[in-house]
Amino acid sequence: VTNVELQIVETSQSTVDIAVKYYQLHPSVLDCVSILDPTEYVKRQCLEGQAGDFDTIIVNVCSIDDTFPSLLMNGEFFHGLVSILSNHPTATLLVNSGVNVDAVSLLVGDACMHIHGHRSGHMLVLREYLLRDHTVSDNEGVIVAARRREWSLTVDDWQREHNGEDAQSSGSMDVATAQRTQVVRLEKFLSSEDIEMIHAVAKAEIASIGEATDGALEAHTDSWKVLYLQNNNIFQRKLPAIRQRILDTIRQVDKNNWCLFDNVDHVNIRVVEYHQMDKFGALADPKHYDLNSLLTMDIMLSEDEAFEGGDLQTEEADGTLKKHEFKHGDALVFVSHKYHCVGSVTSGRRNVMVLELWNGPERQCPHRCERFGNEICTRDPAQNLYTLQHPNSKQSDHYNASSIPLPFRLGAVSICKEDSRKTLELLWEPCGSTEVVTNEPASVNEEQPKDAALSDAFACFGDSDSDSE
Numbered sequence: 001v002t003n004v005e006l007q008i009v010e011t012s013q014s015t016v017d018i019a020v021k022y023y024q025l026h027p028s029v030l031d032c033v034s035i036l037d038p039t040e041y042v043k044r045q046c047l048e049g050q051a052g053d054f055d056t057i058i059v060n061v062c063s064i065d066d067t068f069p070s071l072l073m074n075g076e077f078f079h080g081l082v083s084i085l086s087n088h089p090t091a092t093l094l095v096n097s098g099v100n101v102d103a104v105s106l107l108v109g110d111a112c113m114h115i116h117g118h119r120s121g122h123m124l125v126l127r128e129y130l131l132r133d134h135t136v137s138d139n140e141g142v143i144v145a146a147r148r149r150e151w152s153l154t155v156d157d158w159q160r161e162h163n164g165e166d167a168q169s170s171g172s173m174d175v176a177t178a179q180r181t182q183v184v185r186l187e188k189f190l191s192s193e194d195i196e197m198i199h200a201v202a203k204a205e206i207a208s209i210g211e212a213t214d215g216a217l218e219a220h221t222d223s224w225k226v227l228y229l230q231n232n233n234i235f236q237r238k239l240p241a242i243r244q245r246i247l248d249t250i251r252q253v254d255k256n257n258w259c260l261f262d263n264v265d266h267v268n269i270r271v272v273e274y275h276q277m278d279k280f281g282a283l284a285d286p287k288h289y290d291l292n293s294l295l296t297m298d299i300m301l302s303e304d305e306a307f308e309g310g311d312l313q314t315e316e317a318d319g320t321l322k323k324h325e326f327k328h329g330d331a332l333v334f335v336s337h338k339y340h341c342v343g344s345v346t347s348g349r350r351n352v353m354v355l356e357l358w359n360g361p362e363r364q365c366p367h368r369c370e371r372f373g374n375e376i377c378t379r380d381p382a383q384n385l386y387t388l389q390h391p392n393s394k395q396s397d398h399y400n401a402s403s404i405p406l407p408f409r410l411g412a413v414s415i416c417k418e419d420s421r422k423t424l425e426l427l428w429e430p431c432g433s434t435e436v437v438t439n440e441p442a443s444v445n446e447e448q449p450k451d452a453a454l455s456d457a458f459a460c461f462g463d464s465d466s467d468s469e
Contacts, residue, residue: 006032009041038072042080054084055091062098073100075107082111082146089149101125101142105421108144122150125423127416142423153424158410170292170372171264171359175414175427178289178337180317183324184253189331194242195301198353201238202227202274216366223281223345229272229353231366232381243269250295250357253333260294260335264359267294271368274301277310277350283342286315291411291429292372293336293356300330300352307348315339337412361386370429372409 006029010016013035019025034041038061045053059081061069085091097104109123126143145151156169173181190198205227209215216231229235236243247269254261261267270293290296298312304327312332313321321341324332334340336356356368363369364382371377376387411429415422 008033009036009038011035011037039077042077042084045084046080053086055086055088057081057085057093059093059095062096066098068096068098068100068104073103073107075110078107078111082108085148087148090147092145092147095144097142097144101144102421105144108146112146122147124151124153125421127423127425129425129427151424153426154413155410162406162409168359168372169264170294171260172292172294173258173260173335173337175289175337175412178335179315179339181258181335181338183314183332183334183338184257185325186249186253186331186333187327188329189249190242190299190329192329195329197239197242198274198301199351201234202229205229205231205234218367221281223278225276227274227276228366228368229274230269230363233364235269235272236362246297246355249331250297250333250355254295258295258335264294266359266361267357268360268362270356270358270360270363271354273354273368275350275352275354277307277342277345277352279345279347281310281350282344283340284344286313286321286341287339288341289339290336290356291427293358295357296334296336296340297355297357298326298332298352299354300326300328302349302351303328307345307350309344309346310350311343313341313343 008029010033016030016033016035020027020030038059061072063069081093085093093108095104095108105123105125112123123144123146126145128143159169206217209217209227216228217225218228219225229239251261251267311323312326313323314334315338316322326332336358360372361380361382363377363380365377365380367379369377369380371380377383380386408428410426412427414425414427416425417423
C-alpha cells in the first residue's frame with residue numbers, strides 16, 4: 001500500500017517483540033512504533049498541532065479478560081481521539097470496546113457532539129461475526145465506530161468501495177427483511193417415482209465415490225453426509241425433467257411472492273445437495289442462512305415413518321422459531337437469507353434434497369461454491385465455458401499481478417435495537433479472492449488448489465462452514 005503513513009502506539013516493548021515474532025512482521029514495521037502511554041500520545045498530538053491528521057484511528061487496548069482499561073475510560077481521552085481525526089468525511093474512529101460497550105459508546109457519542117468544537121459526528125455500534133459463527137457473549141466482537149459523514153453501511157456499498165462501481169451485487173434480500181417473509185409449502189411436489197429416481201442417482205454416485213472424504217461426498221459429522229449432485233453436471237444429465245420442473249416452479253413461486261429474480265441478470269443453480277442425516281444429525285445453528293443465494297428449495301425424500309425428529313424450523317419476524325410441516329414429496333421454498341435450522345434426528349434416516357439459486361453461473365463443482373457471481377472457481381469443470389460465454393465479465397478487472405485481494409468480504413448487514421442503542425450486525429464471509437486471477441481461462445486440467453489455507457486463516461474466528469438446508 002502506497003501513500004499511507006502508519007503510526008502504532010504500544011505501551012510496552014515486550015508486547016512489540018512478541019508481535020514481531022508471532023506475526024513475522026517485517027522489520028520496517030518497527031519504524032512506525034512508539035512505546036508510549038496512549039493518553040500521553042493523544043495529548044502530544046493535540047498540543048503539537050497535529051489535530052486533523054488521521055484518516056483512521058483504531059483503538060485495540062482491551063486486556064486479556066476483554067475489558068477496556070479504566071485509565072482510558074474518560075472524556076478527555078476520547079475527545080482527543082476524535083479531535084485528531086482528519087476533515088475527510090469518511091475519517092473513522094474504531095474502538096474495540098470489549099465487554100464495556102455501554103460505557104465506551106457513551107464516551108464516543110459525547111465526543112462526536114464536539115468534533116473540533118462545532119461539528120457533529122455520527123456514531124455506530126458494530127457487532128461482527130464470521131460466517132456461521134454466532135458468538136455466545138452479546139458483547140464479544142463489538143466495535144464502537146464514529147466518523148464525520150452519516151453512516152450508510154450496506155453490502156453493496158462495501159462491494160463498490162472495494163471492488164469498484166461495477167461490483168456485482170448478489171441480489172439477495174436484506175437479512176432483516178428476509179425474516180419477515182413466509183415459507184411456501186408445495187404439497188406432493190414430487191411423486192414417489194421421482195424420488196426413487198433421485199435416490200437411485202445418489203446411491204450410484206455414492207458407490208462410485210467410495211470414501212466420504214473423496215470427491216463430491218462430504219461428511220460433516222458421523223451422522224450427517226452431503227452429496228453434491230451438481231458435480232460434473234450430474235443433476236442436469238441424469239435428472240433433466242425433474243431439474244426443469246424445479247426451475248419452472250421456483251420461478252413461479254418467486255413471481256407470486258418476492259420477485260427477487262427480476263433484480264438480477266442471471267438466475268442459475270448454485271448447488272444441489274442430497275442430505276443424509278442419521279440419529280443425532282442436525283443443523284443446530286438457529287441463525288443459519290444461505291449467504292448470497294436468492295431462493296432455497298428443500299424437498300423431502302424420506303417416507304413419513306422413516307425418521308423421527310429433524311424438524312425444519314425458521315425464525316419469524318417476532319424472533320420465534322416456527323416448525324414447518326414437511327412430508328414425503330413436499331417442497332418448501334423460502335428466501336435464502338431467512339434464518340433456518342434443523343432439529344436433531346432422534347431415530348431413523350432423514351433424506352432431503354436442497355437446491356439454492358443465485359445470481360451467478362450454474363455450478364458443476366463438487367462443493368457448495370463460494371466463488372460468488374462472476375468469480376472464477378478452478379474446481380468447476382464448466383468454468384472455461386462460462387468464461388468464454390462472458391468474455392466481458394469482471395472476473396479479473398480489479399486484480400493485477402501485484403495486488404493482494406482481501407480474503408473476506410461483507411456478506412450481510414442487519415440492524416439490532418438494544419435499549420436506546422442501535423447496533424449494526426456485520427456478517428463476514430471468506431471468499432475466493434485470495435487467488436490472484438489472470439485473464440487466462442481457468443484450466444480444469446490444472447491441479448486443483450486447496451481451500452485449507454483460507455480455512456486456516458479464519459480458524460481463530462470459529463467455524464466457517466456454510467452448508468445449506
